[in-house]
Amino acid sequence: MQGLTADILKGCWYLALESGALGPAKPVGLKIAGEPIVLARGADGTPFALRDSCPHRGIPLHYGRVKEGTIECCYHGWRFGADGGCVEIPSLREGQAMELSRIRTPAFPTRERYGCIWIYLPRGEEAPAEALIPEPVGLPDLAASEAPKSAIAMDFPCSSDHAAFGLMDPTHAAYVHTSWWFKKDARKLRPKEKRFAPSPFGFRMERHAIPPQNVIYRWLLGDNVTTEIGYQLPGYRIEHIRGDRHWVVGLTAITPIDEGATVVHQLFWTSLGWVRPAAPLVRHFTRVFLRQDRDVVVQQREGLAGGAKVMLINDADTQARWWMRLKHEWQVAQAEGRAFVNPLRPQILRFRS
Numbered sequence: 001m002q003g004l005t006a007d008i009l010k011g012c013w014y015l016a017l018e019s020g021a022l023g024p025a026k027p028v029g030l031k032i033a034g035e036p037i038v039l040a041r042g043a044d045g046t047p048f049a050l051r052d053s054c055p056h057r058g059i060p061l062h063y064g065r066v067k068e069g070t071i072e073c074c075y076h077g078w079r080f081g082a083d084g085g086c087v088e089i090p091s092l093r094e095g096q097a098m099e100l101s102r103i104r105t106p107a108f109p110t111r112e113r114y115g116c117i118w119i120y121l122p123r124g125e126e127a128p129a130e131a132l133i134p135e136p137v138g139l140p141d142l143a144a145s146e147a148p149k150s151a152i153a154m155d156f157p158c159s160s161d162h163a164a165f166g167l168m169d170p171t172h173a174a175y176v177h178t179s180w181w182f183k184k185d186a187r188k189l190r191p192k193e194k195r196f197a198p199s200p201f202g203f204r205m206e207r208h209a210i211p212p213q214n215v216i217y218r219w220l221l222g223d224n225v226t227t228e229i230g231y232q233l234p235g236y237r238i239e240h241i242r243g244d245r246h247w248v249v250g251l252t253a254i255t256p257i258d259e260g261a262t263v264v265h266q267l268f269w270t271s272l273g274w275v276r277p278a279a280p281l282v283r284h285f286t287r288v289f290l291r292q293d294r295d296v297v298v299q300q301r302e303g304l305a306g307g308a309k310v311m312l313i314n315d316a317d318t319q320a321r322w323w324m325r326l327k328h329e330w331q332v333a334q335a336e337g338r339a340f341v342n343p344l345r346p347q348i349l350r351f352r353s
């Protein structure tokens with residue numbers, strides 16, 4: 001079972017980058033799902049993504065620069081547009097006509113929304129026609145133009161399965177996420193009972209009231225604070241907290257670098273206006289939390305590298321089991337060329353946490 005590596009889902013959207021990390025002049029190179037990708041902005045600022053490899057001699061295009069909305073290779077100056085087609089070979093002289101558009105590097109469908117850049121990883125070599133591609137994940141209460149108030153990304157040296165298990169693991173917080181200011185004496189576990197239901201590409205913990213002892217939520221968001229937490233393929237956790245006065249949306253996005261390494265993005269949007277000036281503080285505490293998750297997967301890796309097996313028990317690890325069932329159905333549906341059918345049923349999970 002899930003060792004050091006994970007199957008990576010294709011035919012879906014991954015969060016690549018926060019919008020602010022891609023300027024107008026310099027391409028950015030990264031790896032998603034084992035694929036080297038270069039991102040740049042066209043002349044009108046729209047981002048585009050190409051395979052990060054120059055068709056001439058294979059040098060990664062991210063070493064080049066952006067010129068007139070195209071990527072110029074750093075080696076001999078060949079330029080490539082948003083569709084991956086070559087638009088200029090500077091060394092050509094009159095009479096040396098070449099059909100430039102036949103020289104190309106694959107392009108990936110790209111969207112910019114919620115202050116992030118999303119890339120579609122196709123199943124095969126070529127992406128399907130734009131009209132056949134579904135849209136990236138939708139977030140509640142948010143306009144697509146709304147940028148996060150806080151965003152951080154952290155490399156996790158583990159497979160996307162173990163990163164996902166961490167997200168939906170209700171019983172590790174008392175042991176892992178402890179500090180002087182949070183869950184100081186955390187090991188006093190309480191019995192919990194949570195209601196779950198399937199959602200289009202995953203499942204959700206149904207909307208429920210935040211326990212009254214969490215006074216900070218009431219202070220920030222007003223009375224009647226409730227939350228709903230959704231998990232969906234290929235690796236998203238969306239938490240929507242709502243009170244009488246304000247709301248917060250948290251997104252954790254798991255983007256596989258390859259079978260054994262992952263980037264975890266943590267972003268927040270909120271109607272609370274004062275959060276933007278406080279963003280460095282919010283980012284600091286988010287980083288402390290994520291680092292705690294990262295430290296345990298580093299330790300876990302040591303065991304897995306030695307051949308340790310993984311156990312998933314009821315009900316504490318039922319969500320991780322569901323996750324593997326969803327992934328399996330995604331792959332089978334694609335192989336059979338049919339629509340994804342969510343195999344999950346509504347269920348109440350009971351555990352102590």
Ligand code: FES
Nearest residue numbers: 054056057073076
């Ligand atoms: S290697 Fe890119 S232009 Fe020659």
Ligand SMILES: [Fe+2]
Nearest residue numbers: 166176177293
């Ligand atoms: Fe955690």
